[in-house]
Amino acid sequence: MRKLIFLVFLIALGPVFGQNKDEKQIRAIYDTALLDAKGYDWLEYLSNQIGGRLSGSLNAEMAVNYTKKQLDSLGLDNVWLQPVMVPKWVRGTPEIAYIETSPGKTTNVPVCALGGSVATPATGIKAQVVEVQGLEDLEKLGREKVEGKIVFYNRPMQANLIQTFEAYGGCVDQRYSGAMEAGKYGAVGVIVRSMNLRLDDYPHAGAMSYGDMPESQRIPAAAISTNGAELLSGMLKLNPDIRFYLKQTCRQYEDVKSYNVIGEIKGSERPDEIMVVGGHLDSWDLGDGAHDDGAGCVQSMEVLRLLKKTGYKPKRTLRVVLFMNEENGLRGGNKYAEVARAKNEKHVFALESDAGGFTPRGFNLECNDSQYNLINSWKPLFEPYLIHLFRKGHSGADIRPLKENDIVLAGLMPDSQRYFDHHHAANDTFEHVNKRELQLGAATMASLVYLVDKYLK
Structure with a gap:
């Protein structure tokens, strides 16, 4: 009987010994x-x-x-x-961007080319801006309101999501597919609000894709800092006719x-x-x-x-x-x-x-x-x-x-x-x-x- 009790005791203590070993x-x-x-x-x-x-x-x-x-x-x-x-993919020389409210009156903003983007022409591009909150807005606007313009994707990361990766996932499509979709409507370039929950002057890079779009139809894509995005959006509300200038020299080898x-x-x-x-x-x-x-x-x-x-x-x-x-x-x-x-x-x-x-x-x-x-x-x-x-x-x-x-x-x-x-x-x-x-x-x-x-x- 004593042997049986001792055996049961050892069996009962087995997991404890194992746990103690794991703890150590x-x-x-x-x-x-x-x-x-x-x-x-x-x-x-x-x-x-x-x-x-x-x-x-x-x-x-x-x-x-x-x-x-x-x-x-x-x-x-x-x-x-x-x-x-x-x-x-090589970034090339630092990107240049500014908002032009009237000829000769400009405000520089921080941007960076998105990974995989094509370059602008050597002299850059300058065009009016159309602001959207996502890819679906392009269809609502149609080619008439997009063609010849720079599309500005300005959907922010959703700040009330505690899991920040969910907030990132909720708006990264505009960075990845924004140029491809805007190009279908005749846009000449895209600017994407950086995937960042705070307001600062750092543009955030990241990958983008043109899908199977022919090279001749690909348009340049850049990220703009969150402060820059807020400024651009505010200025567009005051004057929808302002123009945006972008120059980047990136290249894919x-x-x-x-x-x-x-x-x-x-x-x-x-x-x-x-x-x-x-x-x-x-x-x-x-x-x-x-x-x-x-x-x-x-x-x-x-x-x-x-x-x-x-x-x-x-x-x-x-x-x-x-x-x-x-x-x-x-x-x-x-x-x-x-x-x-x-x-x-x-x-x-x-x-x-x-x-x-x-x-x-x-x-x-x-x-x-x-x-x-x-x-x-x-x-x-x-x-x-x-x-x-x-x-x-x-x-x-x-x-x-x-x-x-x-x-x-x-x-x-x-x-x-x-x-x-x-x-x-x-x-x-x-x-x-x-x-x-x-x-x-x-x-x-x-x-x-x-x-x-x-x-x-």
Whole structure:
């Protein structure tokens, strides 16, 4: 009878012992991240010594070489470069724009060419402006009121949406498709209000597309700062006949070769099952891409370092991937998934950090209900670190091409209230990244990877 009681006692205590072990491992991960950080130094070099890393640029090539060198130094089992062809778009000389209220009376406004846009003629374009709130307004106006004019898309991000990515998603179509749609009505150019929740003088870049529109019909597209948009809108109300001048010299070249940067620790028990953690190495060229997405890259590199430093040996193969060309093509993410399928690799989990280096709050998860319930059951292990949000939602653009069967996709979810102040703009720079917040994000990612590796069936 005593033996039976003792056996029942041990069975009852089993989960407690397991939980205590998990608590200790996660504590060790956070301690190492906060007391022995490497990611912040890596980010400082990427940001201040290399700078903006537009796909196809020399800076992007330098970032590939630098991050590979750092991964080599971590003593991983394998580190390699995966070739991928990427677009090469060059901004050219700084853009010029002004509002003309009468001949010789002008007011300069901050603008930047949108990624993929064509240039204006060498002397620029000057035309009257028609303001719209979205793509659907063009059909209401018709060709008669649009032809020969510059279309000004002025729908702001919806400020009362607490989830700022929802606000971004609600108006980004005017940036991406605005030139293509306005061109169908005979517009000579488009100006798009920057995707930014605050009023400032920073124009925000971003990708746009002409679809299958012939090159001869493509019109230039630029973003205007939120302050500039407010000024232009107000001046149009006073005088609908004002004219807008824009000059930009951007150019699209032939595709060039670049690389995804990959490093891995081989699994000790199930090496054929692969877990990926990553961010995108490319950025826009106006700032230095510290939040978008230098932060995600160094956090992903830190995941492998933190697990090694704390003595954890993953059961599955753990792979870090620094994807190239998320910003204007997603070529790196697609190439990685293509090669994985060609090699018949089995990916069971992928985690991406691409929402800035701000304080982590939790994760967005793309998975089935049983997988979600398992991950959500770990919430008590994260709550001491103020990580409390585990919800179903978009994981990440670079890992989305891996989606098939029962793979779990996850995206680190930092506090997003300040993210779009910097997104794609000249103020996305190193000094706006807080070391403690960055390292907390890395520790949070490493903790999830540890738990998934240990418990996911």
